[in-house]
Amino acid sequence: MSEFSITERNQVKRRKDRARYDKSTIYQIIDEAMFCHIGFIQDGRPYVIPTLHARREDELLIHGAVASRLLKHIREGNEVSISIAILDALVLAKSVFHHSVNYRSVVLFGKGKLIEEEDKKLEALRHFTEQLIPGQWKYARQPTPAELKATAVVSISIEEASAKIREGSPVDEQGDQDLPIWAGLLPVTHCIGPPVRADYTDVNIPLPEHILKKVKNG
Amino acid sequence: MSEFSITERNQVKRRKDRARYDKSTIYQIIDEAMFCHIGFIQDGRPYVIPTLHARREDELLIHGAVASRLLKHIREGNEVSISIAILDALVLAKSVFHHSVNYRSVVLFGKGKLIEEEDKKLEALRHFTEQLIPGQWKYARQPTPAELKATAVVSISIEEASAKIREGSPVDEQGDQDLPIWAGLLPVTHCIGPPVRADYTDVNIPLPEHILKKVKNG
Numbered sequence: 082m083s084e085f086s087i088t089e090r091n092q093v094k095r096r097k098d099r100a101r102y103d104k105s106t107i108y109q110i111i112d113e114a115m116f117c118h119i120g121f122i123q124d125g126r127p128y129v130i131p132t133l134h135a136r137r138e139d140e141l142l143i144h145g146a147v148a149s150r151l152l153k154h155i156r157e158g159n160e161v162s163i164s165i166a167i168l169d170a171l172v173l174a175k176s177v178f179h180h181s182v183n184y185r186s187v188v189l190f191g192k193g194k195l196i197e198e199e200d201k202k203l204e205a206l207r208h209f210t211e212q213l214i215p216g217q218w219k220y221a222r223q224p225t226p227a228e229l230k231a232t233a234v235v236s237i238s239i240e241e242a243s244a245k246i247r248e249g250s251p252v253d254e255q256g257d258q259d260l261p262i263w264a265g266l267l268p269v270t271h272c273i274g275p276p277v278r279a280d281y282t283d284v285n286i287p288l289p290e291h292i293l294k295k296v297k298n299g
Numbered sequence: 300m301s302e303f304s305i306t307e308r309n310q311v312k313r314r315k316d317r318a319r320y321d322k323s324t325i326y327q328i329i330d331e332a333m334f335c336h337i338g339f340i341q342d343g344r345p346y347v348i349p350t351l352h353a354r355r356e357d358e359l360l361i362h363g364a365v366a367s368r369l370l371k372h373i374r375e376g377n378e379v380s381i382s383i384a385i386l387d388a389l390v391l392a393k394s395v396f397h398h399s400v401n402y403r404s405v406v407l408f409g410k411g412k413l414i415e416e417e418d419k420k421l422e423a424l425r426h427f428t429e430q431l432i433p434g435q436w437k438y439a440r441q442p443t444p445a446e447l448k449a450t451a452v453v454s455i456s457i458e459e460a461s462a463k464i465r466e467g468s469p470v471d472e473q474g475d476q477d478l479p480i481w482a483g484l485l486p487v488t489h490c491i492g493p494p495v496r497a498d499y500t501d502v503n504i505p506l507p508e509h510i511l512k513k514v515k516n517g
């Protein structure tokens with residue numbers, strides 16, 4: 082399956098001209114964003130909470146303390162809605178009305194389950210760390226059995242998903258285009274670094290290659 | 300009131316040591332973030348959708364097309380949960396277990412109502428534009444009555460809110476601190492610019508001072 086199903090419920094925010102349903106577009110947005118916002122219902126009330134995520138095939142991995150109420154809720158198999166958004170530019174038009182932002186966003190729905198087996202949990206955490214900074218899992222000190230026990234990892238199967246994208250130039254009315262007003266884009270980007278050494282890191286320990294690469298590539 | 304009430308329901312994600320309930324901290328985070336994720340319940344299902352926001356005193360302003368289903372849902376007075384998160388740094392520890400991120404996040408609850416009077420709507424849109432780029436409202440072409448009619452603006456009263464913040468250095472176990480591993484922070488920042496002129500903006504139109512300021516100050 083390379084497309085997600087288009088159903089009534091995920092059309093809630095999809096203006097037709099900005100919607101995308103192909104997996105490659107959707108997954109690229111999920112992978113570029115480091116965190117997501119998870120929505121769920123508890124005692125009849127809506128909750129939204131930000132958390133880090135990592136995608137592995139058609140599942141989203143979430144982790145946290147075993148005591149986390151969010152993870153408890155998810156691992157009980159309740160449906161969640163997850164929102165991810167990346168801001169790419171402020172779009173300044175000649176008219177106030179046509180001001181906008183360029184962005185890439187994904188809304189997905191799925192149900193979660195706890196990853197219980199120790200080796201699968203370890204593998205999920207490895208994937209998580211490697212997606213954040215490739216090379217870091219082997220470089221850092223591995224989890225002890227006690228640490229592993231204190232960490233809960235939940236896998237959410239991505240059942241429905243859609244992306245919404247606005248890109249490119251502002252759009253002004255024909256009659257406004259010659260107004261003596263500057264219209265254009267102010268791109269927004271994420272910058273990583275420069276690195277800040279922890280007090281207890283000996284000054285003679287070099288910054289390893291894979292961390293330098295992360296700073297360089299963002 | 301300078302503190303929000305601490306109730307059972309907004310403790311869902313508040314690890315005690317990271318939680319803050321004072322308005323100045325909470326409002327600073329809301330104002331720095333340009334967009335939020337709104338969670339609501341429709342037909343018994345959780346939905347989360349990203350949207351731009353602007354705070355004015357104890358209300359959050361949201362706007363969009365009159366036909367928007369999200370806005371329709373909010374303006375009917377249903378409770379929504381809003382999540383805002385700003386990522387400040389990747390926190391690299393010597394052990395995988397103590398890897399983390401520095402962030403500032405807010406979760407708030409409120410109910411919305413439509414701003415109907417034309418002058419109040421115009422004032423809300425002015426506030427919205429000015430919060431995005433101070434000086435832009437007067438600089439750009441003002442909304443026509445038809446444009447104003449096509450735009451819905453909703454005000455969400457902030458009834459409960461809490462912030463959660465992680466800041467500072469990684470924290471490693473005493474026994475790990477001398478390991479020959481680099482631990483520290485990789486700061487994450489937003490950068491704005493350089494500006495990209497729209498094709499239909501005459502090259503002789505200078506970039507105005509207030510936009511240059513936005514690029515400079517972020």
